[in-house]
Amino acid sequence: MDVFAQEPSLSQSKEWIRGLREIHTPNGIETLEQVELNGAKQWISIRGKDRNNPVLLVLHGGPANPLMPAAWAYQTSWEDFFTVVNWDQRGSGKNWISSDTTQLADELSFRTLIQDAYVLVDYLREKLEKDKIFLMGYSDGSSLGIRMAARIPQKLHAYIGVGQMAGGNPEKVIYDQVMRLAEVDGNETALNELRTLAPYPATDGSTPMRKLIAVRKWSRYYNGGWYGKPYFFFYYSLPNLSPEYSDQEIKSLDVSMPWITRRLLPKGPVAEIPEEFQIPVFFMMGRHDLHTPYLSVEDYVKRIKAPQKLLFTFEYSGHMPFLEEQGKFLMVLVNQVFPLSQERK
Template structure:
């Protein structure tokens, strides 16, 4: 089965399969979840550990807030997908970050726990637009500033979340110390072409006739034809099989099955991940394929890009090129040599040290360290 990722069609494929299977009972995992929950408890008197819903953009949306010290800089993490929340797998990598940052994970409209709050889901069908997500992100940031007494936040986007996050930073730079793009999307058509070419190259190198036949069936890709759901499924399947989602792996089981062990998600929440994918992706695809930040030549706040050397889901070459030409108060590119698209999960240590070296000083008033 094709797996979930920023690749919109791959997400759709997983969603269709999950919808057909129904919502399985994972109660046998509960003893393991209890251990993880205990390990993750914030016990420091200065800390914060909260999970709650609040009214954002006219609907109830879920926030998860964790950190060892409320006085630390606050990160607003904008997840990928769309509709692929980080909360159910944050236990895999986030704990060390919480010693230096208060980290907020937000289940966006149509995603995870927020999807389950929206009854019926069709009531928000007309709101599934990029600008609505951007407006939500800005409203979340304003809410967090007020509730936690923060002048500004650090805005971090991953994958699809970089589209939302980058737009939010451009529209309301006053809310943020800095913007961090992880697996940044700059131009979707460029991404599709680079990813596809990598898939063809790897299929030839491995003499994979099945892959070559499938990839040839949509050539030239993307070409001048529309990027449809059917074409993108084939285009993304093989680059991800050859390590373009998680480096050196042909699958990312740790991520897809990780929610089973999450103490923050019950069975209905876990099933809502795929249901939210299915609900959101077809509605957002026409806007998604037209995303293009190449015309942004000035960025109003410090910008840091985390780039996976092996990322062929949102390839890093366009991000590197964009970063070279953009004018910003501060800019930094950080290469993750052993990662593809899933950098926080693949190289959690480097994720933390890079945030400490290049980003935290921007929020604390210290001079950011240069390489």
């Protein structure tokens, strides 16, 4: 059969990706399952070439922007060294279709999500027979992850923050930096649009979503989202080829993400971002990041007290260095993070 005789359908392409990623090693693991976390069934993916490898739990961003349906595009090489767990948080991703939205609206809060995450950590430690795991927080998920790193150090080898939320006044940092870039560029369209948003952000924390979106349009234009790409089209297209997601689940992302975001953002974390840790903390940041600004993280790292703290800078990345500079990202995971699983048993 000539597989190139006709253009493959989307479903065929997904099956080819599934086949390419299939784990054949005798001690490997490849599961997609619903688990009960804190009273709610939630989907997780567990993938790795060797169960003896350390476990890496990834907390996605958003809110409600799961990484599971995009992981096929960047994660396969990680699975040689880690057992990688992707979790669709309460109501998000694969969970949306079966969710009771009335109940979900009452349950959704930062506190609920972090409690879910604590339960998941214990579930993974028992299931995969590991005393400690690695925790990676990405973007909005880093707000959960950094607090977990301070609160449950006895269960973690280390914390890795990617697109880290670092406190302070990041919206002002983003706005001021985008304004400077537009001025240097002589971009009058950007400058006029940004000036109409002032004062930004609102001092009482009530900055409307339309203003947040308007600023991010220009932050992406100036490499702050994906270096060299002024939009997230490619990233948001990745779920279309995800073997883990049905067509219905892919379509539901357009509904679930804004719905959950509108309900979660006003209930953000109350506790301050911690600055003292008993475990190593690493930050993997794109130099150009203007979603969780690099400058804020650079300042945050200076204030942290930890057995080990390192900031890894990806010079040609914005908010997603794991997609933008995949080889360098893997090298940091393998050379800097992985060895800690041997040292901190």
